[in-house]
Amino acid sequence: MTATVDLLILGAGWTSTFLIPLCRSEGVSYSATSRAGGPDTVPFVFDPESEDATPYAQLPTARTVLITFPIKASGASERLVRLYTTTHKEGVFQFIQLGTTSIWDGTGNIVAGAEKKSSGWFDRHSPFNVNERAAAEEELLAISSDKTPTTVLNLSGLWGGERQTKNWVGRVAPTKEALRNKGSIHMIHGLDVSRAILAVHAQFAKTAGKRWLLTDQRVYDWWDLASAWGQGGEPGWVNELMEEAGVRALPRDIGELGRALDSREFWSTFEISPVKARLE
Template structure:
């Protein structure tokens, strides 16, 4: 049986139906919006496709026409981003809305918003391709602390067993998060009310790593944290007197990353927030 050719323009093509894409697909189905998506192996009725490491091998023949093309994975070669955009737009003789997902790692200002200059020394290889997207009128969504489903912050606490790792969290207490459901809503909002450029997307608040350790840490982690707060000069100067519980109750942990402009621009509010209990 021959595969049917979809001639109409789809609302969205999701390149890489990974963790984020699954939340987006669920939202689009609930809103009765059509989409196409790719995976490396073509599972679950997706299009088998991946971005090759050799840019000249990029093949867009299987990619359908869509109003918005979402790239969910990091593109480590800027020339591949250029080739992908050019090939897709030549195939369909159109200029879609390009959205690329990224992280907030290069935004190390305190505070930092979407206009804060990137610290390119923190780049893991993503930024040059992001620059291409922005130069071509695309949108880059910098997501901070992806969680939801199987990805739970409670499971992150054991990753910091050492004294040095715990000290770093006591000194930089902010944990910025965005739930997969809100990521999906954010992507759809950009699709519907498109505006180019770089955007920071968090839940507009932050969480206190000390509270995470107190509630979800093991006895050894908590003991290390208490010792640091009481006896390490740098930690004591930063945190002040009192127990860890006193320090948490005093509050004062304010978001370092400011995503206010994103939510105001697209007329949304985040809906999913972490409960530390």
């Protein structure tokens, strides 16, 4: 351990291309890891089954540890927190796990006692699918304490930089029938993900032990996007589908789009708003 930083990013992937510049501009000290290491990263490979503390001992001491990669193995979230904290000096260590909003799709094994639904409004309190990833996130939240507060940020579709939604239309809707079955889509820009991470880092008392749902506070319609951005047959297909379904204008209403995600509670709790609130 050669450094003490505000934020340790476990996994310097796409998110870090927005998060690191924001840390620099906000004066937040940071360190990031990658599997091989390099001039700007610390080598670290997460083994969900290993009790070897050596890789953790090489990591900087950080006030907040951001886990960008999915954890799916039972016991692995607890193991990561325990091995990190026991190899670093006494203190409070905050842990943020990035997840996905796909757990609110209304299918699969819903949390016990909850009623399944596949459409309508979902917020962070709504029942969700307990898949392997969500179960590991629940494990992380369950061990939240005064010494190791934890939280989960479930992110909607990510865009920004090389990830441009307009380039996805042809892949998502290669045929008219594929487009017919497409309803809503929810997105969030990498800059707003980064702003959310730093807001949580600075105000962790508001979030310890909680799961959050993050979007840019909009519900997009795939038909609308295909009409605007389609480069093949998509715009024409949209016209035909609107006629066939009796849709007078786009975007369609929530009853026709299916799932709608409500992320207002996060933004109001941390008193910030998305700055990239429209797709480009």
